[in-house]
Amino acid sequence: MDFNPPPYQGTNRILGGKSVTMQDVAEAAGVSISTVSRVLDERLPPSxxxxxxxxxxxxxxxxYRRDIMASSLRRGGTGTIGVLxxxxxxxxxxxxxxxxFRAAERHGYFAIVATSGDDPAQEQSAAESLLDRRVDGLILATSRLDDQLPAQLRQRQIPHSLILRTDGVSRSALGNDEQGGYLATRHLIDLGHRDIGLLAGPNFTSSARDRQRGYRRAMNEAGIPVREEWVCESGYGIEAGESVGYSLLTRENRPSAVFAINDDLAIGVMAAAHRVGLQLGQELSLVGYNDIPLVARLPIPLTSVHVPFDHVAALAVELLLAPTEPSDPIRRVMPTLIPRASSTPPASS
Known part of the structure; x- marks a missing residue:
């Protein structure tokens, strides 16, 4: 026997004094209500x-617009996903x-966002606030390596996935950060640089840790000693990039190239280079990470490692909504290097 899902009702603008219903659509299209239900159900593959x-x-x-609340009540949820x-x-x-948001919408969900800084206590509070609003699950872009929240969510059997970062256990969607760090550093090595510094970001995230691993792997593979005084931990923001970059570039022995583990840090290094009178792309080569839209439009466009956020987000939503534990709960998307004018061979070559 064929299974016909029960029709779900919908409302929209007023038409002829009443809201448009699924019955109205069926009559206008000359089909049954069950056909309209199947065609307009985002949970099913599109016919x-x-x-x-x-x-x-x-x-x-x-x-016609479907009634999200009615549909959600039938499937036992609110049709919302919390994003932290x-x-x-x-x-x-x-x-x-x-x-x-776009990926959730394709599955018939609405995504709401909350912020927490990089403070575990604020993260916990924000997560509970989202759960108090009866979201059907959480997607976390906040996970730290020492974070207890994913473990608590697993223990409470609350659907969740991590995005851009991972704790190595919970369902996670992220870029292959070690390979991305390797690509960035290998690019500078292939240009002829051997004096390569690293703005390493904070040590409490998997993304910063893995990008540094990629940097070290590329340096070791090329037989280039890592100068630890040029490996600088930092925050993630532009201000941190300028402050740490200025300290690095004003040393008596400075690197000829810098890999910054995100684009904001790289923009901060650009500001520091300007302060000390270094010509980017001539006296200093620079590579960032994430390839945000701004960096291709800077006066000296920034070489950056591109991460396909839409792909990562789609995986995070799919992992969250998967009814059973996936065979590979941690999905890594391969990044690509986008060379631009900020990285050139060293001046002495």
Whole structure:
């Protein structure tokens, strides 16, 4: 016996004194209500039949909108996903939230966001606030290596996934950060640089740790000793990049190239280079990470490692919604290096 999912009702703008319903769409399209239900159910693979195309066209013309609350109640949830990020002033986090929003929407969910800084106590409080609003699950871009929240969520059997960072246990979607760090450093080595510094970011995130691992792997593979005084821990922001970059570039022996583990840090290094009178792309080569839209439009465009945020976000949502434990709960997306004018061979070569 074929299973026909029960029709779900919908509302929209007022048409002829009443809200447009699924019955209205069915009558206008000349099909059954169950057909309209199947065609407009985002949880099902989209049909490309002529009837399905007609149903979607009629629904759009009539302005039909499904009732999210009614649909969510039938599947035992609220149709919302909570997204927790450190801050939305960070362009990467803003881009990631927008990518998660789009991915969630494709599954019929609405994503709401909360911020927590990089403070574990604020993270816990923000997560509980989202859960108090009865979200169906959480996507965390805040996980630290010493973070207890993912373990608590696992213990409480609360659906969740981690994005851009991982604790190595919870379902996670992120870029292959070690390979990305390797690509950035290998690029500078292939240009002829041997004096390569690293703005390493904070040591409490898997992303910073793994990008540093990639840097060290590339240096060791090329037989270039790592000068530990040129490996500088920092925050993630532009101010940290300028402060630490200025300290690094004003040393008596400075590197000829710098890999900054995110684009904000690299922009800060650009500011520091300007302060000390170094010409970027001539006297100093620089590589960032994430390839945010701004960096290709700078006066000297920044070489950066591109991370496909939409792909990562789609994986994070799929992992969150998966009904059973996936065989590979930690998914890593391969990054790519985008060379630009900020990285050139060393002046002496």
């Amino acid at each position: 490309r039949s002529k009837a399905a195309e007609r149903v979607r066209k009629v629904a759009q013309e009539l302005g 990020v450190p801050r939305l002033s960070d362009m990467v986090m803003a881009l990631v939230y927008e990518a998660v």
